[in-house]
Amino acid sequence: MTGEPIIVARGLEKIYGFGRGALRVLKGIDLVIMRGEMVSIVGPSGAGKSTLLNLVGCLDHFQKGSLVLMGRDVSHLTVEDLAGFRNRTLGFIFQQHNLLPEFSALENIMMPLLIRRERWHEARTAALAMLEQFGLSDRAHHKPSELSGGECQRIAVGRAIVGKPDIILADEPTGSLDSVNSRNLTEILLRLGRERGCTIIIVTHDKSIASMMDRTISLVDGSIQTDTRKPE
Numbered sequence: 345m346t347g348e349p350i351i352v353a354r355g356l357e358k359i360y361g362f363g364r365g366a367l368r369v370l371k372g373i374d375l376v377i378m379r380g381e382m383v384s385i386v387g388p389s390g391a392g393k394s395t396l397l398n399l400v401g402c403l404d405h406f407q408k409g410s411l412v413l414m415g416r417d418v419s420h421l422t423v424e425d426l427a428g429f430r431n432r433t434l435g436f437i438f439q440q441h442n443l444l445p446e447f448s449a450l451e452n453i454m455m456p457l458l459i460r461r462e463r464w465h466e467a468r469t470a471a472l473a474m475l476e477q478f479g480l481s482d483r484a485h486h487k488p489s490e491l492s493g494g495e496c497q498r499i500a501v502g503r504a505i506v507g508k509p510d511i512i513l514a515d516e517p518t519g520s521l522d523s524v525n526s527r528n529l530t531e532i533l534l535r536l537g538r539e540r541g542c543t544i545i546i547v548t549h550d551k552s553i554a555s556m557m558d559r560t561i562s563l564v565d566g567s568i569q570t571d572t573r574k575p576e
C-alpha cells in the first residue's frame with residue numbers, strides 16, 4: 345500500500361424510484377480505499393453490495409454525496425470522458441462471465457486493448473501472455489460456449505486485468521464455481537493484481553474468499569456495518 349487514496353466516497357446515497365415508492369438503497373456511504381488494497385464486500389442479499397460496486401464502477405449514477413476516483417470527481421465527467429476513464433481505470437468481472445459469445449477466448453481478452461486503440465499485434469501478444477498464465481494457451485481459439493465455467497471465469501479475469509487497470513471490481517466472480525475453482529480463481533486474481541499494483545474489490549458471499557483479502561467491509565441495509573483490516 346502506498347498510502348494514496350484511490351476511491352473516496354462521501355455520503356453516497358442511491359435512491360430508486362420517486363415519492364412514496366422511493367427506495368433508499370445506499371444510505372450515506374463513507375469509504376476510503378487506498379491504492380493496492382484488496383477488499384471484500386460482504387452482507388446479506390439486498391444489502392446494496394452490487395449497487396455500491398456499480399456506483400464505484402461508474403456504471404450507475406447516485407443522488408447524493410460525492411465519489412472521487414484517483415483524484416477525479418467522477419460525477420462531473422461527460423459521457424465521453426467517462427467511457428475513456430472507465431476503459432483505462434477500471435476492470436470488471438461479473439458473476440456470469442459476460443464474455444462476448446461470438447469471439448474467441450483470445451479475442452475476448454484483447455478487447456479492452458483494442459477499444460483503447462492499442463495495436464492489434466501488441467494486444468494479441470498481451471492476451472496470449474495472459475492465456476499462458478492461466479494455462480489456457482491451447483484454448484485461445486475456443487469460443488465461450490466451448491469452454492468450461494471455470495475456464496470462462498479465468499478468461500474474464502484476463503480480460504479485466506490485461507489493460508492493467510488501477511481498480512478491478514468483481515461482483516460474485518466465483519458465484520458459479522465450486523469451492524476449489526473459486527479459491528484458485530481468487531488466488532490468480534490476487535496474484536496478478538498484486539503484480540500489476542491493482543486495487544481489487546470483490547463482492548462475495550463466500551467467507552473463505554473474503555478471508556483471502558486484506559480488508560472486509562460488511563454492508564447491511566444500505567449502510568456500512570463493519571470495516572475490518574487483517575493484522576499486518
Ligand SMILES: Nc1ncnc2c1ncn2[C@@H]1O[C@H](COP(=O)(O)OP(=O)(O)OP(=O)(O)O)[C@@H](O)[C@H]1O
Binds near residue numbers: 367369391
Ligand atoms: N433497478 C432497481 N430498481 C429498484 N430497486 C432496485 C433496483 N436494483 C436493485 N434494487 C433494490 O436495491 C436493493 C439492493 O440491491 P443490490 O443488487 O445492490 O443487492 P446485493 O447486496 O447485491 O444483493 P445480492 O447479494 O442478492 O446480490 C435490493 O433491495 C433491490 O431490490
Ligand SMILES: [Mg+2]
Binds near residue numbers: 393394395515
Ligand atoms: Mg448483488
